[in-house]
Amino acid sequence: MDLLRFITAGSVDDGKSTLIGRLLYDSKSVFQDQLEAIERTGQVNGQINLALLTDGLKAEREQGITIDVAYKYFSTPKRKFIIADAPGHIQYTRNMVTGASNSELAIILIDARKGVIEQTYRHSYIASLLKIPHVVICVNKMDLVDFSKERFDEIVKDYKNFASDLEFKGLEFIPISALNGDNVVDTSPNMTWWKGKTLLGYLEDLEIEVDETKHEPRFPVQYVIRPQTEEHHDYRGYAGQVRSGVFKKGDDIVVLPSGLRSKIKSIHTYESEVEEAFAPMSVTILLEDEIDISRGDMIVTDKHQPTVSQDIEAELCWMDAKSLVPGNKYLLRQTTGSVKSAVKEISFRIDIQTHEKLESSQLALNEIGRIKIRTAKPIAFDSYSENRGTGSFVLVDEGTNNTVGAGMIVGAY
């Protein structure tokens, strides 16, 4: 069995919480005591309010608002799922970027009555920016448009039109009613014209590419294991998680940014020595030569090395109330490394409704733009479009220690 991580996007009125509740409920992932708790709290038109399954905090229930991303878990005999449930209306960009960063799929909801709206624009743009490989558009509330095939076809056409400049590896459309459960888990008797899969059927059958293993081998060193005991006197293991690709015993490797070379002597897990390690395995690598390697360095194979530079151009989602302006200094954290950095330039800000590039002297909370940044020391990276693992970074404000920016590397400049 494998694991699929996905995010749900859509404003509250689109029925996002109801959809998640429906997925959990119809796949029998809701427990009796949870049901009793929401039955006590409230019902809508004599039906259980499934949306209440997703609002966890006291303040959320009291005020009817959603704070931040929540994670939900469910499974079917075919697959395990982790849902990043990002709120639709408050601080949508920051929260959606957070949830999207680990997702392999995004569900974007469209209200069948309203069709493609500006929220759809935003969510699709962010899904594309974060390079979520698969997007499924759920046209919800089909019950309110008489389950009309024409209306569904019209929305699909509108969406394809508008999203023509966005790149998704997979794009699917499914007509549903989250409230009544049509085409969510069970095939709808009300839309016999729909020959496609139900949403759950789609989620279960979606083939997840082994992207990480097709990419070039990248191993950020996380921790050096040196037991210094009798038994393991000369043991010096580089522990970490393979970020992409496959490493094999005997591979010629290069350590970046230093450029030192060696060969893989052996690869270990707790139980045994293994012949190869592939993403996302956590392993320990031993090298033939004693060379200077520490946390933050990246082990790569001889061929197809990443870029090493101090001058980085990136797309940045700003997440702090205090705006980003050129000249500001932050701690830049990429893979396992941490380095001081200074923002040199804001090239443009993106209007996420129109995808237009706007001239801008700063980035405010929830804004996305293109920046140029210089790091105190060279770092090794790939572009985010080639490798989400080595092409992403966060900025940390050294005054508050808060994570204030999420960056996706375009390249060196």
Add this chain to the structure above:
Amino acid sequence: MTTRTRLSHLQQLEAESIYILREVAAQFERPALLFSGGKDSITLVHLALKAFRPGKFPFPLVHIDTGHNFPEALQFRDDLANRIGEKLIVRYVQDSIDQGKAVEEKGKFPSRNAIQTVTLLDTIEEFKFDACIGGARRDEEKARAKERVFSVRDEFGSWDPKLQRPELWNIYNGKIHVGENVRVFPISNWTELDVWEYIKAENIPLPSLYFSHRRQIVWRENVVFPVSEFVTLDSSDKVEEKTVRFRTVGDMTCTAAVESEANSLDDIIREIQTSRTTERGSRLDDKRSEAAMEERKRGGYF
């Protein structure tokens, strides 16, 4: 490249948890692993073996003993620490009570669960721990579902759900000011069933409490409650002997058992797969109010 290069869901969760444990080791000066002798912290210890062997753990195991723990769990705790040769620190809630820092609850269902926080925060201060690794999972409870893997707490150990750092990709930000600390939850993304399937796959030993056994119980608020020296019985309580097991093991005063014949891991997994109640349904401490867990966490609970 062949299709074998995809990990199963348990292997993916394991790889992620090992990564998180190593991040703690690398980012903090004085971490600790909170160990209760329950299945989740036993799983954490197993993951730590995978993360750091053949080296030593870069942190001690720390147990906050309420004084009302199951003797089986305490014995297991000591044996495990001995077997793996890692340091175990135990601090006692009774000491906090004797020092007048914590006040024992009164009434018919007194529990030391809440005042455990006092001893935990004192222990953090005593050893200047900057990170405490815990076995909490997001599927346990709705307030937990909102918590980060690296959860920053202020100098009072308090969690503010509105002031959480965004957690992107797998880049964890453990930078804190002096006095603050981070609670780290490496198995955040695991479910109860994942833990059991993993325990089975890895053949991890557990205290006997998790398997069915005969025990004296009373019924309280529709749950099976173990009779012990720490529980006050009155004339309305009818003591019975039942075949039970525990789904979760905490303080004896707030952990209920379930009637069960399951005495192997296969039986338990089957039982959980068909169970209609959550694990936390047998924790009286969570039933006290709608937001019991959230409020305890705001107060510094782990």
